[in-house]
Amino acid sequence: MSAVIELHDVVALYGSHPALAGATLRVNRGEIIVVRGPNGAGKSSLLRLCAGLVAPSRGTAVVLDHDLSVDRDRVGKRVGLLGQRNGLFLDLSAAENVQFWGQLSGASAAEMSEAMQRMGITNSLATRRVGSMSTGQRKRVALACLVTRRAELWLLDEPHSGLDASGRDELDEVLRQAANAGATIVLASHESERAERLGARVVSMSGGQVVS
Template identity: 60%
Template sequence: METVIELNGVVAVLGSFPALAGVNLTVQRGEILLLQGPNGAGKTSLLRVCAGLMPIERGTGTILGIDLATNRQDIRTRVGLLGHTNGLYLDLSVEQNIQFWASTVGASKDEVANAMRTMRVDGRLAKVKAGQLSAGQRRRTALASLIVRRAEIWLLDEPHAGLDAAGRDELDALLRNAVAAGATVVLASHESERAASLATRTVTVDGGGAQ
């Protein structure tokens, strides 16, 4: 198994508040790791550190073998973070949104078509503006953009939020498909039972630490 995330005693600070207090974490390629814990426990901060967005103050870490302390910009280009917003342009159609992300990395039209098919936003939906989509359809469009960006690690913050029961089932199936295709998924969720049934491993985050 290939280690894609390795954190050793990582400390990260949000303003003057210690968001992560000595986190140790190892994630292997192909895992679906669930981060669970109460509000303010540090789940989102942990995702942002793994995405190369938050600098680490102490400790060491690598993401896909890239040093977190010195090369965060390169990490950003290889992981995908989906937070509470979807990062879509509401006046562009689904296809135009995904095509735009494809253009930023030089992905081909075939890759765009495959991503749209995988996330089931092809066909009639392709021409619909993102602003007219349901919450679940927007989430699927955002996930399709992660695929065309060739993100190797998917960092998802509350991915089930705003989805109905059918949408949640569909999202779970899509994440399993993505992992089968070679991605690694780390998700933070309040919905422990549902997310635990999806995850291959669960880590509890509390007080800025992970166990």
């Protein structure tokens, strides 16, 4: 099976602080991976590195066949990163946000509409200003933007936080559908039961390393 992420002994520094201290990981196409670990373990840094936002200082990091030491600018177009912030424009409506991201990615109007429907963004919610939405609703808008971008690799940092029980189940369904459609999904999460529900492989991090 082909590898989407292949990290070997990767070190990434924030200033002089090693956010990743020799991380090694292989993720295959179509897999769902849940990355667990305490705060400061390096989960978010791992996602940011895979998105091409952080350069490896040492080791080998290949994502979607791009060597991040030399080629990380080209990874972004094929990766969808949903970090601890949602990357939305709070003064625009949900539909306007999806439209903006969809247009930048060359998505059709039908694809944008389908993405919003999949995330349950319809009628009054679609025209509501994102700044006035709950955390869970914003997350759904952000995921709809991600769907319109047709990313091959989804990197999600605590995507279930702020969602109610039904919202979490809906998100799980979206993630399963995306994986079935060929997307590879890596999500950082504190919730161990979430991995079981998703049928995901669990990876643990500590001190900037993948420990199991």
